[in-house]
Amino acid sequence: AQFDVAAHAQTRFPLDGAHVATACRACHREDTAGGARAFRGVETACRACHDDPHAGRFDAARLPSELGGRTGCARCHDTNAFRDVSWSADDHRIWTGYELVGKHADASCASCHGAPFADAPRDCAxxxxxxxxxxxxxxxxxxxxxxxxxxxxxxxxxxxxxxxxxxxxxxxxxxxxxxxxxxxxxxxxxxxxxxxxxxxxxxxxxxxxxx
Incomplete structure (x- = not known):
């Protein structure tokens, strides 16, 4: 039997972006008990396969759990690459209460927040x-x-x-x-x-x- 991308799209985890080129065994790993690979009940959250470089900072209750229908890591990132950030200046206002205007809207995230990501002060100085x-x-x-x-x-x-x-x-x-x-x-x-x-x-x- 052949299980292709179209068939995978009928599951709880449609394949797109970088996931399309990922080998099946990267996510469907062997069950250490019987040696068979698990295909049902596989965790679909990003953290199941990827480390959280933000150490849970974006899971805080004071932050929105959804942005434009996007949840989890997808609130900021897409599946092409984690370095591709889908935030807009308006998203920044919703998340932080700090509106990005003028030169601030053109600045990279790391310019203010550094790496790894950290809260940024709001005063100019x-x-x-x-x-x-x-x-x-x-x-x-x-x-x-x-x-x-x-x-x-x-x-x-x-x-x-x-x-x-x-x-x-x-x-x-x-x-x-x-x-x-x-x-x-x-x-x-x-x-x-x-x-x-x-x-x-x-x-x-x-x-x-x-x-």
């Missing part, structure tokens, strides 16, 4: 250098999105000087370059960093007194 050296840290955290467009690059600013500071720019000040007021100052370690805050708001803080 955990992955990106804080070039302001803590000037904008509040309650132990720096929210870069107060000034920068998270969906674009750090060079794209959402900052409005009049709205976001206590120093309204009048016509004369609005014509100045940022670097005219925000100059490099040494930190406690002697490192030169552009000073944004605290910064004086009185005329005499920037202008010499005329005599």
């Amino acid at each position: 955990s992955c990106h250098e804080d070039v302001h050296r803590g000037q904008f840290r509040e309650h132990g955290r720096t929210d870069c999105t107060r000034c920068h467009e998270a969906s674009k690059t750090f060079h794209d600013l959402a900052f409005d000087h009049t709205r976001d500071t206590r120093f309204r720019l009048d016509d004369n000040h609005a014509r100045l370059a940022c670097s005219d007021c925000h100059v490099q100052r040494p930190t406690r370690t002697g490192e030169l960093v552009v000073r944004y805050r605290p910064l004086g708001r009185e005329c005499r803080d920037c202008h010499a007194t005329e005599r």
